[in-house]
Amino acid sequence: MRFGARLADAVRRRGPLCVGIDPHPELLAAWGLPADVTGLDRFTATCVEAFGDQVAVVKPQSAFFEAYGAQGVAVLERVMDGCARRGALVVLDAKRGDIGSTMAAYARAYLADGSPLAVDAVTLSPYLGFGALQPALELAASTGRGVFVLARTSNKEGGDVQAALVGGRSVAQLVVDAAAGHNAGAQPYGDVGVVVGATHTGTDLDLSELNGPVLAPGLGAQGATAQQLRGAFGAGLHGVVPVSARDVLAYGPDPGALRDRIATVQHGLGGIGTP
Numbered sequence: 379m380r381f382g383a384r385l386a387d388a389v390r391r392r393g394p395l396c397v398g399i400d401p402h403p404e405l406l407a408a409w410g411l412p413a414d415v416t417g418l419d420r421f422t423a424t425c426v427e428a429f430g431d432q433v434a435v436v437k438p439q440s441a442f443f444e445a446y447g448a449q450g451v452a453v454l455e456r457v458m459d460g461c462a463r464r465g466a467l468v469v470l471d472a473k474r475g476d477i478g479s480t481m482a483a484y485a486r487a488y489l490a491d492g493s494p495l496a497v498d499a500v501t502l503s504p505y506l507g508f509g510a511l512q513p514a515l516e517l518a519a520s521t522g523r524g525v526f527v528l529a530r531t532s533n534k535e536g537g538d539v540q541a542a543l544v545g546g547r548s549v550a551q552l553v554v555d556a557a558a559g560h561n562a563g564a565q566p567y568g569d570v571g572v573v574v575g576a577t578h579t580g581t582d583l584d585l586s587e588l589n590g591p592v593l594a595p596g597l598g599a600q601g602a603t604a605q606q607l608r609g610a611f612g613a614g615l616h617g618v619v620p621v622s623a624r625d626v627l628a629y630g631p632d633p634g635a636l637r638d639r640i641a642t643v644q645h646g647l648g649g650i651g652t653p
């Protein structure tokens with residue numbers, strides 16, 4: 379099954395929330411773990427056990443694993459495998475983007491069958507041009523995987539570039555429109571998603587033609603609320619996957635407390651994201 383269809387199915391069964399697996403050094407300390415690769419391994423193994431079978435989507439943040447070098451990347455591989463075995467879709471937040479020939483290598487790393495880092499979907503940066511992402515879009519299409527392209531990020535600095543107008547349309551809108559071109563006609567929606575921060579209430583981004591999923595980070599620690607999400611995405615809530623990392627992870631290391639927090643957040647998201 380294609381990524382868009384698998385995502386819609388997972389959200390229908392488990393709810394829309396995507397939990398970010400972001401092993402911040404401060405969280406490791408708060409969980410009583412050492413700030414080394416053994417702490418990273420224990421922190422993330424707890425995440426896998428606690429909610430790999432509870433949420434539709436997990437989003438490991440690659441940076442926190444890469445910070446520990448090759449051993450950290452080995453932990454990332456275990457986390458992704460463990461979550462997939464428990465039925466969660468894995469979106470790796472790596473924000474890759476490069477000239478086409480290098481993009482093809484990134485695409486093989488994250489989107490090729492048999493790659494150690496293969497995931498259900500990966501985040502991509504369109505800063506080198508949306509067209510430069512083509513090798514990833516093609517490989518994702520041929521292996522049933524997906525991508526989320528940064529459109530309007532959750533941080534306030536993002537507007538410097540993303541809200542800039544080109545021929546009357548914002549850069550973010552150009553990204554959304556380019557993604558929409560790849561999703562035309564797909565049911566229930568396509569495999570080329572965009573990232574739009576949950577923190578935005580007042581953008582004039584038009585997602586009505588996207589026909590693809592929207593990854594919406596910023597819930598909780600960055601201040602966005604479920605109510606804000608409803609306001610931001612209006613009637614187009616279909617396909618919206620809100621992301622929360624620190625707000626949930628702060629409830630660890632007790633697996634029961636992590637699960638309870640997730641259940642509470644899911645409850646508050648009622649109606650969001652469901653086709």
Ligand SMILES: O=c1ccn([C@@H]2O[C@H](COP(=O)(O)O)[C@@H](O)[C@H]2O)c(=O)[nH]1
Binds near residue numbers: 575625
């Ligand atoms: O626009 C964006 C794109 C990605 N992120 C990432 O999502 C999580 C959010 O973590 P919280 O702890 O819930 O704030 C993190 O990995 C970011 O790098 C984002 O926040 N905004």
